Amino acid sequence: ILNVEQSPQSLHVQEGDSTNFTCSFPSSNFYALHWYRWETAKSPEALFVMTLNGDEKKKGRISATLNTKEGYSYLYIKGSQPEDSATYLCASNTGNQFYFGTGTSLTVIP
Amino acid sequence: EAGVTQFPSHSVIEKGQTVTLRCDPISGHDNLYWYRRVMGKEIKFLLHFVKESKQDESGMPNNRFLAERTGGTYSTLKVQPAELEDSGVYFCASSQKLFGRTGEQFFGPGTRLTVL
Numbered sequence: 605i606l607n608v609e610q611s612p613q614s615l616h617v618q619e620g621d622s623t624n625f626t627c628s629f630p631s632s633n634f635y636a637l638h639w640y641r642w643e644t645a646k647s648p649e650a651l652f653v654m655t656l657n658g659d660e661k662k663k664g665r666i667s668a669t670l671n672t673k674e675g676y677s678y679l680y681i682k683g684s685q686p687e688d689s690a691t692y693l694c695a696s697n698t699g700n701q702f703y704f705g706t707g708t709s710l711t712v713i714p
Numbered sequence: 715e716a717g718v719t720q721f722p723s724h725s726v727i728e729k730g731q732t733v734t735l736r737c738d739p740i741s742g743h744d745n746l747y748w749y750r751r752v753m754g755k756e757i758k759f760l761l762h763f764v765k766e767s768k769q770d771e772s773g774m775p776n777n778r779f780l781a782e783r784t785g786g787t788y789s790t791l792k793v794q795p796a797e798l799e800d801s802g803v804y805f806c807a808s809s810q811k812l813f814g815r816t817g818e819q820f821f822g823p824g825t826r827l828t829v830l
Binding site for chain 1: 717718723747749754755756757758759762770805818819820821822823824826
């Protein structure tokens, strides 16, 4: 069993603020790191898949970095908007099994 | 292209009853996964089908849970008899044949099960 941790557990930010969250994972048996955005009652939406140390991915105002040697990934949101409110999940993929963190719940206050 | 669908979206049952959850993966996806999220905790792996075969069922909590994927298309997850601790959101995900290591999975919206 892999221990994937996310912090903070929840976050409230003002519209327009930039924010970031952390996902830490064991660096052994690492294949890929996945970020998902999840709104309750909807399907978790894949944001990024990263495999290589130093990877950086960007999608609009959201970006992510990966450090496989020390076992962490950061997710950044620039200029948060109310529609960014959701739970952000990371998962470490060891081959064919995903190990998820508990998620970071983001609320963007208009 | 239709995504992963799950039925029902919500189910409320009493302890001791039986519930069957259904998942329809994306057409052509050989790999189908079941996960469960208990409130406040992480999403946990239950099992993985490759076509109709169980590839890995190491996450199934006990023998009250039975998953099937007859014909390698849709899958069902039956809980019999349900206990209070079975409450949670049950997610299904599917992926194409694995190549490389990423095995990106596409998730359904989940079934929220409440056992009273």
